[in-house]
Amino acid sequence: MTDFTMNVINIIQNIPYGKVMTYGQIAKAVDSPRSARQVVRILHSMSEKYGLPWHRVINSKGEIGIQDEEMFLTQKMLLEAEGVIFKTERSISIKDYLWDVNFIDKL
Template identity: 60%
Template sequence: MQAFTEKVIQIIQQIPPGKIMTYGQVAAAAGSPRAARQVTRILHSMSAQYNLPWHRIVNVRGQIVLKDEEARYFQKTSLQNEGVEVDLNDQIDLTQFQLQIQEKNHSELY
């Protein structure tokens, strides 16, 4: 497994319930700020294998953007069950729910 993939998995596993990160934020924390699409690929292909809380990852605007209605419903209800407020447009307030990480040490998220 590539080092970037390993870092992405570790970062996502550390996101606590009730907090979210963006695809780009995860990519940056893993050392490749322009690799948000790679984060999407990793989530798509490895979430089940590594039991990743993929529902805690949203786009840069704080929106749930999954096209599959069932997956979108699962993500929204999972976040709401963790106390994350999701509005009728599947929008989340990043200032309130986004996990803020330390810029100097990405391995410690909280």
């Protein structure tokens, strides 16, 4: 496993209950700001194996990016269960729920 992958997994595992991060924010946090799509691939392929809270990762618009209706509803339900309130069908207020990535310095 690459350092990039291990670091992405570590960041996602540490997103707190009721908070979210964006794909791009995670990529930037591991010093690879153009790798948001790779973050998506890691989530898709490793969420189950590593027990990642995949539902806490959203796009930069504050929206659930999943197109599959069942998975969209699952992600929305999981976020709502953590107290995240949706301002539209698909989006939340980034400023209210975005997790400050400065925690990385403490890991």
